[in-house]
Amino acid sequence: MWEELFNQTEFTYECNDNSLVVLGNAVEVLKSMKPESVDLIFADPPYNLGKDFGNNNDKWDSMYAYIDWCKLWIEECFRVLKPTGTFYFMTATQFMPYLDIYVNEHYNVLSRIVWTYDSSGVQSKKIYGSLYEPIIMANKGPKNNYTFNHEEIMVEAKxxxxxxxxxxxxxxxxxxxxxxxxxxxxxxxxxxxxxxxxENHPTQKPEALLERIILASSNEGDIVLDPFSGSFTTASVAIQNSRKAIGIDLYEDYFKIGLRRTGITTEYQGETLSKDRSRKTKNKSKRDHL
Incomplete structure (x- = not known):
């Protein structure tokens, strides 16, 4: 099944009937996929904030270099998205306006979502500290149909x-x-x-957030793609909700998390794959997906 979605598979991957986990450069893997082949995409790329994750810095040479790189993977995501599909993506608050305008000029922004949370530490004493991250929900065009299962995501009306x-x-x-x-x-x-x-990953997103997106914007049996999988929460939640998942990550440590969380295997190259409960102190950035 999975081979049918790719023009070539010259990268490392493992799969079962429900999940495909790929070790590779996100942009290059996306380029190898056939057009209009997935139903839902969630992308949580590096944020270009200059954080030191131990092995490298999440930092581009300039803001414009980062925006140009984002446009590359955004274009590839829309290329592989079905005409009836939906695309959610995130980035830092200071960069989202540039991408919002770009996507709305070329495609169609359906909703601008704010994911808000409480701070776990001391906030800035010079400015108002950031307590949210923006999410864009988009599709290919204003005339395209898309899935929105509102009855699946109802919440209490206080x-x-x-x-x-x-x-x-x-x-x-x-x-x-x-x-x-x-x-x-x-x-x-x-x-x-x-x-x-x-999971032992620096930028893990909550399962509840991904569950809302997946339940609202896909149906059972649909293919859900996450090009910057990291902790593979998207794939895990998709499978739990009877969807099929494609997850991509550049780093082998996270690739192995994906193999375990999607149920593909509990062993890789002689290593037993078990959950690492330790705190990450020297985390790999997702920056090298470019």
Missing amino acids: TGATRKLIDYRKTPPQPYNTKKVPGNVWHFARVRYKMDEY
């Missing part, structure tokens, strides 16, 4: 469920609904050391 108010606009008046479709501000705790879902 006005109706907690305050028990009456909506007098209805005839006859009725209590407000206790459930509603979430808005574009999402509150999910960041993944922290010693949490059950924690």
Whole structure:
């Protein structure tokens, strides 16, 4: 099945019926994929913030070099996305406006989402510290159909469920609904050391965030792609929800996490793959996906 999605497979990969895990450069692997072959894409690339992850720095020569690189993988993602597919991606708050404009000029921005969370440490004393990360939800064009399973992602409506108010606009008046479709501000705790879902990776995204995206924007049996897989949360959550997953990462350590979390194998080149519960102190950046 998986070979049908690629023009060539000159990279290291392992697979089973539900998952394909690829060790390789994200842009190059995307270029090898056939067009219009996946239903949903979630991309969480390096943020170009200059963080030292132990082996290298997540830093491009300039902001414009970073934006140009982002345009490369964004174009490849839209190329492999089906006409009815949906594409979510993230980056740092200071760079998202450039990519937002680019995507809306060439494709179609459906929603601008804010993922907000509480701080775990001391905030800046000179400016207002950042407590959110932006997410763009987009598709190929304003006339394209796309999947949005609103009934799968309903949340508690506090006005109706907690305050028990009456909506007098209805005839006859009725209590407000206790459930509603979430808005574009999402509150999910960041993944922290010693949490059950924690993997040994510096920028792991919460399973709950990925579950909302996957349930809303794909159906059972659909193919979900994450070109910067890292901890392989996207692939893991996709499989748990009866989707098929493609995950790509440049680093072998994270490739092995993907093999384990997607259920492909518990052993790789003689090494037993088990969850590393230690705290990462010298983490590899995802920067070298370029």
